[in-house]
Amino acid sequence: MDRTEPRVKPPHIGIIGAGVSGLQCANILLEQGFRVTILEARDRVGGRICQSDKLGYTVDLGPNWIHASDGPEVNPMLRIATQTSTPLHRWNDKQLIFDSHGQPIDENISDRLSTILWDVIEEAFSFSSAAGEEGNPDIDANMSLHDYIKLKAVEKLPSEDERAMLLRMSEMFGAYIGEPIHRQSLKFAWMEECCGGDELFVESNYSSILEAVAKPALSHANIKLDTYVERIHATEGGSSQKQVELTTKQGELFHFDEVVVSAPLGWLKKHHDAFDPKLPPPILSAISNIGLSQLEKVFITFPTAFWNDELDKDNSICFANWLTPDYTPDTNPSGWPQEIWNLASFREPNRHPTLLFYTYGDCSRHIVNSIKDMSPEDEFRFLNQFFLPHYSRLPGFAKELPDCQPRRILASKWLLDELNGNASYCNFPVGITNADQDVLAFREGCPDRHLWFCGEHAAPFDECGTAAGAYLSGEHAGKAIVARYQNSQAGPAA
Ligand SMILES: Cc1cc2nc3c(=O)[nH]c(=O)nc-3n(C[C@H](O)[C@H](O)[C@H](O)COP(=O)(O)OP(=O)(O)OC[C@H]3O[C@@H](n4cnc5c(N)ncnc54)[C@H](O)[C@@H]3O)c2cc1C
Structure with missing residues (x-):
């Protein structure tokens, strides 16, 4: 030199x-x-x-999921999770779905409809990307993913009741994209393809x-x-x-x-x-x-996981979904569907008696706007009243049992986060x-x-x-x- x-x-x-x-x-x-x-x-x-330890243990207020279909060579989060020995959870397929009146749907029916639904969503991804990465030019930009599912329901299900149920079940995709599926562009559904494939959940x-x-x-x-x-x-x-x-x-x-x-x-x-x-x-x-979505997370932790099958923990439900409720006239008159993931399904030491609710769109906005100026006690009361009609329908619940009274509740408030543009993440809206x-x-x-x-x-x-x-x-x-x-x-x- x-x-x-x-x-x-x-x-x-x-x-x-x-x-x-x-x-x-x-x-x-x-x-x-x-x-x-x-x-x-x-x-x-x-x-x-980012995390919070307000529940008495540490939980993520942001991401928990890692899309695993592409493998660690393609997905850097999966690679780094493996390198750092971060415990990852693969959920079983035991789910519980409640109809609009709050009654559990027969498992055979809900499993069958769920399979059809995911097949239709996969078809929507393929249909929307029919011409390669530029997407399908023949799709009207004003069509939503929901419109496509409606069309396919007619093709695949002769029973009108089942079609209606499939459409209500399809609302769960809102928790992936952070807004209702009738606002999700069909033309660019392929750009959401990472949702719903092989998904791992970070246990810790x-x-x-x-x-x-x-x-x-x-x-x-x-x-x-x-x-x-x-x-x-x-x-x-x-x-x-x-x-x-x-x-x-x-x-x-x-x-x-x-x-x-x-x-x-x-x-x-x-x-x-x-x-x-x-x-x-x-x-x-x-x-x-x-577009921007509004996904929020609400963790409700109990003294014990009353909903788990204690004799066969690994066989407990992983997911429950309450379709468009008609039984919440005071707390949720709009009938926003609700869903939980069971954090008591994990291995020790990450097993916690906690239900994680995901809310999206207007439901998230309603909840965060309602609690934003409340005292911690009022916030707890509000959130408990909002979610009680749902968790009280899980197996093992009894009103008088201390084990069924929430101990702590933690809600994310991305809507109030100016540095995140008062939203959660991007999406591709109709239009x-x-x-x-x-x-x-x-x-x-x-x-x-x-x-x-x-x-x-x-x-x-x-x-x-x-x-x-x-x-x-x-x-x-x-x-x-x-x-x-x-x-x-x-x-x-x-
Ligand atoms: C509730 C929720 C759940 C999610 N779940 C998942 C999931 O399960 N799996 C998944 O893969 N992804 C998930 N995501 C999305 C994931 O969190 C984001 O895609 C990712 O973390 C975004 O990283 P980023 O670097 O783009 O933005 P950010 O992490 O937001 O980083 C941007 C930084 O810029 C800073 N900043 C902003 N304005 C200024 C300024 N004017 N001056 C200086 N600094 C500024 C901010 O403070 C921030 O630190 C979730 C997100 C949310 C909100």
């Missing part, structure tokens, strides 16, 4: 947000010798991967996975917590010779060669005017066209015409302005909305920056 040659400083990359996408983007850049600074508005890393919580993803960035990047970015200004070199200037809420200025924006879609929807100059039309369209192009616009970013995007809304098509997709989007943005500098003199010494 010629020691007289001036040392070229590696480019300095700024990343907005330290969720899984921002962290993985940092890891790729650090590996290649770039300098990385992450500006994160919260006082912690992880973003939507995502913290070891997050720790593993965050480790390189925590050791080698400059991470500034409590640092909210308010303005993103492409300076085109300017006096600092840096291409992008970031201004924080506290008025600090940062200058970078490239900036990666991993702030959630919900934040971008509310703050697209934070960019100066204005973002180009394809990205503005993507921000406006891609969207170019969802794939919208996602591609994020993935391409604005190289001319030294501005890149990552996050669950910029994921590989069938991983949008997931932690794995967010991770892969960070990897994609990091590699795009590496490629830009690879053959340039300004590239990192490596």
Whole structure:
């Protein structure tokens, strides 16, 4: 090496947000010798991967599921879960479905309808992707997944009662996409294909996975917590010779060669005017066209799992679904269906006498808006009254038994989370015409302005909305920056 040659400083990359996408983007850049600074508005890393110990043990308020169909070579969360010995659960297929009057449906009938339903959903994925990755151009953008299931029900079920039941059962897909299925685009159903295949559930919580993803960035990047970015200004070199200037809420200025924006879609929807100059039309369209869902989680823990078959725990129900209830006129007059997963199905030490309810769409909005200003006691009372008509129908329940009185209740409140755009994750609503192009616009970013995007809304098509997709989007943005500098003199010494 010629020691007289001036040392070229590696480019300095700024990343907005330290969720899984921002962290993985940092890891790729650090590996290649770039300098990385992450500006994160919260006082912690992880973003939507976060936990609470308010139940007396630790649970995830964000992701729990890992889509396993593609295997660990394709799904990074599955790979990291395996590397970190994170215990994963494969559910049995014992489910309990209650009809609209709260009566359990005969197991043979519900199993048969459930099989038909998942077959129809699979068909919808294939039908919507009939012309390859661009989707099926013949599908009207105003058709919903629900419309398709309605059509197929007529073909597959001669009995009108069974058709009606199948349609009510299909509402459970709302808990995957975070909004009711009549709002889910059929044309872009293929972009939700990760939902409902071989799904594993993290028995403990995502913290070891997050720790593993965050480790390189925590050791080698400059991470500034409590640092909210308010303005993103492409300076085109300017006096600092840096291409992008970031201004924080506290008025600090940062200058970078490239900036990666991993702030959630919900934040971008509310703050697209934070960019100066204005973002180009394809990205503005993507921000406006891609939808946001409202998935919330409610954990109810009891002294014991009264619903479990104690003589044969492994044979206990894993899932229960209460179809459009007509028996909750005071608490749930809209008849929002409800569902639980049985967290007492796990192995020790992760077995807990807890029911995990997933709510979505207007039901989530109703619950969180109702409890947001309540005292903890009133919140407990409200949530218990809301869910009692459902859990009281599980086997083993008796009103007078102390074991059947909830001990603690914990509800997520993503609706109140400004940093997440007051929502949970992206989805593809009825009416969207170019969802794939919208996602591609994020993935391409604005190289001319030294501005890149990552996050669950910029994921590989069938991983949008997931932690794995967010991770892969960070990897994609990091590699795009590496490629830009690879053959340039300004590239990192490596
Ligand atoms: C209730 C719920 C359940 C879910 N379940 C699953 C599941 O089971 N499986 C699954 O795979 N996925 C699930 N997801 C989705 C998954 O959590 C996300 O896809 C993933 O975590 C998103 O990562 P990200 O890096 O894109 O965004 P985030 O994790 O949100 O990271 C973005 C970061 O940017 C920060 N930020 C925002 N604005 C600013 C600003 N102006 N300045 C500085 N920093 C800013 C935020 O604080 C945040 O830390 C779930 C999500 C929710 C909400």
